[in-house]
Amino acid sequence: MEFAKFDASPLLGGLEILQATYEKQAFSRHTHEGYTVGVIREGAQRFWRNGSYHIAPTNSIILVNADQIHDGHSASEGGWSYEAMYPTEAQFEAVNADLGLASATPYFPAAVENDQKLANQLVMLFDLLRDNEEPLLTETFTHHVLLSLTCRFQRQTQSILPAPSLGPQLDMVREYLHQHFADGIQLDDLSQLTGVSPYHLVRQFKARFGLPPHAYQIQLKVRRAKLLLKSGMPVAECAHACGFHDQSHLHRHFRRAMGVTPKQYQKAILCNSSPKRSVRT
Numbered sequence: 001m002e003f004a005k006f007d008a009s010p011l012l013g014g015l016e017i018l019q020a021t022y023e024k025q026a027f028s029r030h031t032h033e034g035y036t037v038g039v040i041r042e043g044a045q046r047f048w049r050n051g052s053y054h055i056a057p058t059n060s061i062i063l064v065n066a067d068q069i070h071d072g073h074s075a076s077e078g079g080w081s082y083e084a085m086y087p088t089e090a091q092f093e094a095v096n097a098d099l100g101l102a103s104a105t106p107y108f109p110a111a112v113e114n115d116q117k118l119a120n121q122l123v124m125l126f127d128l129l130r131d132n133e134e135p136l137l138t139e140t141f142t143h144h145v146l147l148s149l150t151c152r153f154q155r156q157t158q159s160i161l162p163a164p165s166l167g168p169q170l171d172m173v174r175e176y177l178h179q180h181f182a183d184g185i186q187l188d189d190l191s192q193l194t195g196v197s198p199y200h201l202v203r204q205f206k207a208r209f210g211l212p213p214h215a216y217q218i219q220l221k222v223r224r225a226k227l228l229l230k231s232g233m234p235v236a237e238c239a240h241a242c243g244f245h246d247q248s249h250l251h252r253h254f255r256r257a258m259g260v261t262p263k264q265y266q267k268a269i270l271c272n273s274s275p276k277r278s279v280r281t
Helices: 089-097 115-130 134-153 168-179 187-193 199-207 213-230 233-240 247-258 260-274
Strands: 003-009 015-022 026-030 036-043 045-051 052-056 061-064 070-074 079-086
Touching: 003 045, 003 089, 003 115, 015 115, 036 115, 045 061, 045 247, 052 079, 052 168, 061 115, 079 115, 134 168, 134 187, 134 213, 168 187, 187 199, 213 233, 213 247, 213 260, 233 247, 233 260, 247 260
Parallel strands: none
Antiparallel strands: 003 015, 015 079, 026 070, 036 061, 036 079, 045 052, 045 070
């Protein structure tokens, strides 16, 4: 069964993403305005790029430069499943501007890369973009992946400018997170608040406070959830009050932090805090 779902994330003015399964689909030779960066989830794809054909097996990464002619069809029985994004040169430049690189866009020399670490990062990014549950985490990780691609596939070797010392700006960001922990904060919000680029902000915030801003916000949400659960608030209401996407979103992060589910935590706390009746003998 063939399936294709196209989305445009609001990040970077509209980052295009595709999730698809094809069996008989055959793409004619064409180009995209943006780059193609994809991961083969199942099966294998055969495609033409740079004057020859290439095979992309399961867990491999497909790379096509902007405006580069390519096609695509199945290279395995049963077709192939993949996820891809199509960042434009302008989107790469917007993310990489603060690095001080003469060339802020990458060039992919190879059509297929077999790099499990990068493939895992791309899979995680596609999950975040598709679910859209945690704006700050999604935006931070999108910047990280695009920066990583640029640094790895720079057109020429260049040195990155040293990061400015932020000082009080970090305290300002920390205070903002405390005041707005339940809101859908975006990385651009914090960048505009301080006048500091997202890249340097995330790196120095983590160095100062031990967690990047998105993880720091999650911890604040979990701490607030603990207080509300202790008060007896129903788990679903607690999730909404703390800014989680839904009850399962709270459940996932609460268990990662506490080792138990919100319901288990609340039951134990309320049982232990209930007045115990004395037993006469």
